[in-house]
Amino acid sequence: MPKTKKEKGKIRIIPLGGLQEIGKNLTVIEYDNDMIVVDCGLGFPDEDMLGVDLVIPDITYLEQNSDRLRGIFLTHGHEDHIGAIPYVLRSVQPPVYGTKLTLGIVKNKLEEHALPFAPDLRTVHAGDTVRAGALNVEFIRVNHSIADACCLAIHTPMGTIIHTGDFKLDITPIQGEMMNLTRLGELGHKGVLMLLCESTNAERPGFTPSEKKVGRSLEYIFKSNPDKRIVISTFSSNVHRVQQIIDISAEHGRKVAVTGRSMLNIVSAAVELGYMKVPKGVLVDINEIKRFKPEQVTLITTGSQGEPMSALYRMAFSDHQQVTLGTGDLVVLSSSAIPGNEKLVGRIINELSRNNVEVLHDSALEVHVSGHACQEELKLMQALCKPKYFMPIHGESRHLAANRELALEMGIPPQNIFVSEIGKVLEIDGRGARFAGVVPAGQVLVDGYGVGDVGNVVLRDRRHLSQDGLIVVVATVDDEHKLLLSGPDVVSRGFVYVRENEALMEEAKQVVQRSLEAGLRSGDVRDRMRLKTRVRDDLSKFLFHKTGRKPMILPVIMDV
Numbered sequence: 105m106p107k108t109k110k111e112k113g114k115i116r117i118i119p120l121g122g123l124q125e126i127g128k129n130l131t132v133i134e135y136d137n138d139m140i141v142v143d144c145g146l147g148f149p150d151e152d153m154l155g156v157d158l159v160i161p162d163i164t165y166l167e168q169n170s171d172r173l174r175g176i177f178l179t180h181g182h183e184d185h186i187g188a189i190p191y192v193l194r195s196v197q198p199p200v201y202g203t204k205l206t207l208g209i210v211k212n213k214l215e216e217h218a219l220p221f222a223p224d225l226r227t228v229h230a231g232d233t234v235r236a237g238a239l240n241v242e243f244i245r246v247n248h249s250i251a252d253a254c255c256l257a258i259h260t261p262m263g264t265i266i267h268t269g270d271f272k273l274d275i276t277p278i279q280g281e282m283m284n285l286t287r288l289g290e291l292g293h294k295g296v297l298m299l300l301c302e303s304t305n306a307e308r309p310g311f312t313p314s315e316k317k318v319g320r321s322l323e324y325i326f327k328s329n330p331d332k333r334i335v336i337s338t339f340s341s342n343v344h345r346v347q348q349i350i351d352i353s354a355e356h357g358r359k360v361a362v363t364g365r366s367m368l369n370i371v372s373a374a375v376e377l378g379y380m381k382v383p384k385g386v387l388v389d390i391n392e393i394k395r396f397k398p399e400q401v402t403l404i405t406t407g408s409q410g411e412p413m414s415a416l417y418r419m420a421f422s423d424h425q426q427v428t429l430g431t432g433d434l435v436v437l438s439s440s441a442i443p444g445n446e447k448l449v450g451r452i453i454n455e456l457s458r459n460n461v462e463v464l465h466d467s468a469l470e471v472h473v474s475g476h477a478c479q480e481e482l483k484l485m486q487a488l489c490k491p492k493y494f495m496p497i498h499g500e501s502r503h504l505a506a507n508r509e510l511a512l513e514m515g516i517p518p519q520n521i522f523v524s525e526i527g528k529v530l531e532i533d534g535r536g537a538r539f540a541g542v543v544p545a546g547q548v549l550v551d552g553y554g555v556g557d558v559g560n561v562v563l564r565d566r567r568h569l570s571q572d573g574l575i576v577v578v579a580t581v582d583d584e585h586k587l588l589l590s591g592p593d594v595v596s597r598g599f600v601y602v603r604e605n606e607a608l609m610e611e612a613k614q615v616v617q618r619s620l621e622a623g624l625r626s627g628d629v630r631d632r633m634r635l636k637t638r639v640r641d642d643l644s645k646f647l648f649h650k651t652g653r654k655p656m657i658l659p660v661i662m663d664v
Contacts, residue, residue: 249475
């Protein structure tokens with residue numbers, strides 16, 4: 105029998121971020137000669153990435169195949185899903201599709217980066233389908249901690265792939281409608297080839313509570329503290345949370361001021377696009393709050409993750425221009441700490457407590473609910489979609505493993521579940537699904553204006569400097585006569601306090617002098633690298649013997 109068209113095609117699914125990590129979500133989906141990208145997010149640096157501001161995916165594979173790239177499709181407007189867009193568009197320029205609020209946030213980001221061309225941003229609505237070569241991408245409404253979130257149904261000639269993005273089931277959403285379970289069920293009834301399902305809360309049993317639960321907690325806080333200025337820190341992207349804070353403040357006769365750049369940007373975009381409704385006269389500029397009594401004011405601020413230089417951080421450490429916190433203030437952290445940020449959040453809480461500022465956070469009162477599906481919702485997604493193949497995405501290894509266990513519990517055969525890694529290629533064709541090689545993948549570090557110019561060698565040097573300090577050796581030699589003309593001078597930075605270790609530094613000079621003279625006699629002066637290596641090795645051995653430390657040693661040898 106001749107092969108059908110369905111058997112001839114080949115799907116390739118390639119995560120370039122978002123696996124074995126939190127954030128940096130980017131997935132490539134291909135059918136034959138057509139390629140799309142789902143999400144384009146950034147991650148935040150680990151503790152050992154000294155000086156690094158952001159982490160973005162390695163997009164070498166996209167650059168190599170830019171002629172096949174039909175579009176970037178965004179599920180929602182969180183940084184871990186859109187934050188890398190300004191950097192990626194420097195190398196590839198496909199159309200970018202997203203819902204109104206998502207692209208509103210993207211536009212604000214792109215204005216800060218000033219690309220040399222006008223990006224092709226195309227607004228879609230939940231329910232729309234976009235043609236991308238042989239692929240048809242359908243946007244399906246889901247609930248999340250930001251408005252206008254969608255999952256994607258990617259229709260290919262071989263079958264439908266569903267990418268959940270980030271989602272939860274909120275039966276009583278603050279704004280908009282409940283997740284479109286009906287459409288997901290219809291697709292499941294027709295047959296879903298592959299489900300790519302988020303894993304962030306796969307270890308948590310039960311259902312994620314509704315956002316309205318936070319509203320009830322906030323209402324209780326406002327009623328219980330009529331004589332205090334209330335400062336609430338939350339994720340700037342949680343438009344529904346901010347809307348509830350504004351509504352409750354208005355009910356209690358309070359003015360609301362917003363502080364923090366990302367909070368101002370997103371609130372202004374949400375109001376402009378109609379996703380937030382602010383009662384007339386409630387919102388005031390942060391510079392005007394002194395016109396009102398403290399108990400008449402609510403402040404909404406960034407800094408819920410303890411980020412240094414965020415608005416809440418500056419308030420806590422008395423470095424905010426307009427706000428000074430004291431005993432008449434109540435600070436509410438309406439968020440949970442992202443893994444890795446616990447120490448930063450704890451530092452802010454400790455500093456506020458030291459200054460006698462009352463602090464409420466999620467462990468004390470239910471002032472935060474997650475935007476991610478717990479186990480029962482993840483199982484519901486699988487039950488609706490009835491996928492043939494399953495791939496857990498968006499999470500660390502333990503989250504992916506927990507989501508795999510849920511899939512097994514739902515009856516998906518183990519050979520049809522694929523726990524992948526970034527850069528690993530999953531191929532699906534008429535003979536089945538299998539891993540088939542890898543593509544370039546990894547992380548690109550952003551430090552200031554530099555993108556990718558900080559690598560493992562630079563990080564290793566920064567770690568070395570931070571741990572043991574730096575020794576600079578300066579000397580001048582005469583190449584022709586093989587003489588040491590001046591020096592050596594030995595300068596310490598971050599190694600020892602020189603005034604208290606003059607004897608050690610004097611011995612170090614003598615070690616360097618002997619090393620230089622020996623090198624000059626042996627002819628190393630003709631090979632400057634060998635002479636520097638000799639100095640570095642001799643001084644390193646001496647300092648380690650004396651102090652047990654290995655500072656970075658930088659010889660500077662000049663000639664006349």
